[in-house]
Amino acid sequence: MKTKLIFLSVMIFLFFSCSQKPLIIKFPVPVQGAIPFNKFDKIFIGGFHLDTPITDPDPETELSHFFTTDFQQAVKRKIEYLPLEKGLTDPMTTLREKLKNYPNSLLITGKFTIDIKTRSMVKDVKNKSGKKIKAFVKIQLWEMKMKVAFIETDAFNILKEDTFTEKLKDADPQKGKFNFKSLFDSITDRLLQKSLKKFKIQERYLLKNGK
Amino acid sequence: MKNLAILTCLILFIVSCAPHRFKSEFDFANKLAQQGLWEEAYFRWKKSLSRGDETAAIHNNLAIYYERAGNLQSAEAEYKKALKLDPGNTQLLSNYKKFKQHIEKKKNEN
Numbered sequence: 001m002k003t004k005l006i007f008l009s010v011m012i013f014l015f016f017s018c019s020q021k022p023l024i025i026k027f028p029v030p031v032q033g034a035i036p037f038n039k040f041d042k043i044f045i046g047g048f049h050l051d052t053p054i055t056d057p058d059p060e061t062e063l064s065h066f067f068t069t070d071f072q073q074a075v076k077r078k079i080e081y082l083p084l085e086k087g088l089t090d091p092m093t094t095l096r097e098k099l100k101n102y103p104n105s106l107l108i109t110g111k112f113t114i115d116i117k118t119r120s121m122v123k124d125v126k127n128k129s130g131k132k133i134k135a136f137v138k139i140q141l142w143e144m145k146m147k148v149a150f151i152e153t154d155a156f157n158i159l160k161e162d163t164f165t166e167k168l169k170d171a172d173p174q175k176g177k178f179n180f181k182s183l184f185d186s187i188t189d190r191l192l193q194k195s196l197k198k199f200k201i202q203e204r205y206l207l208k209n210g211k
Numbered sequence: 212m213k214n215l216a217i218l219t220c221l222i223l224f225i226v227s228c229a230p231h232r233f234k235s236e237f238d239f240a241n242k243l244a245q246q247g248l249w250e251e252a253y254f255r256w257k258k259s260l261s262r263g264d265e266t267a268a269i270h271n272n273l274a275i276y277y278e279r280a281g282n283l284q285s286a287e288a289e290y291k292k293a294l295k296l297d298p299g300n301t302q303l304l305s306n307y308k309k310f311k312q313h314i315e316k317k318k319n320e321n
């Protein structure tokens with residue numbers, strides 16, 4: 001009885017260990033809309049339309065700094081600053097004329113907005129002697145929105161357009177620079193990840209004959 | 212005597228489960244595809260087809276080849292041929308579903 005049981009267990013074990021697993025194959029497929037940065041002779045950034053109550057740090061300086069350093073490094077192409085007045089909100093015909101001077105180039109432009117709402121709320125704060133007391137304090141809700149467009153200068157064609165939004169609740173009004181930086185870093189990080197994604201992995205079953 | 216019979220059975224079972232040489236051109240092509248040698252695999256799947264071995268598996272694998280190469284029209288045609296031959300194959304159905312989702316996503320991105 002004991003021998004039979006052992007024999008049966010071994011057979012079951014062998015059956016499961018020998019049973020064939022499905023052949024799963026993985027392959028990359030290009031992501032539609034990935035920007036071919038290497039196709040262009042020159043890449044420019046400029047003309048971002050700004051709608052923000054913040055002047056320190058200066059959003060325009062921060063934007064051009066991001067694109068000409070971090071973004072440039074990530075896409076491995078030199079990005080130059082192109083002084084344009086209003087970018088996307090510039091009358092399109094004027095912008096088209098201006099871009100004719102830069103053949104086979106890519107312009108990165110867009111719209112950058114910050115909306116700050118201030119309100120008061122009751123919060124636990126420490127008084128001068130270190131004791132916790134309830135007091136009215138001002139807090140802010142920050143909303144940063146960045147619309148980025150990649151425009152082919154020759155055909156004046158928008159290759160890709162993305163909008164990123166980040167919010168910061170209960171922000172301290174005294175820490176404007178910190179609030180700006182934390183939102184700006186999150187948005188630019190998302191933009192980088194999306195712009196650099198070129199392939200997506202697909203998974204399929206390869207079938208065996210008779211299956 | 213009884214133990215000897217059990218031992219013989221075991222040996223036979225193990226030998227039948229042991230890795231075997233490729234039974235056909237088709238199995239070899241699958242192995243090539245797994246190793247990333249897609250062009251070589253494609254050639255062999257096509258060869259199997261031209262010999263008259265028309266199976267859902269060959270059409271499915273050819274569909275994957277086309278999908279990988281970005282030739283989505285041919286991929287869809289091959290998936291359809293495969294589904295006609297074996298409509299209840301769960302792995303094939305799963306592949307076709309994923310393929311359709313992939314196409315739909317591409318359309319939305321455009």
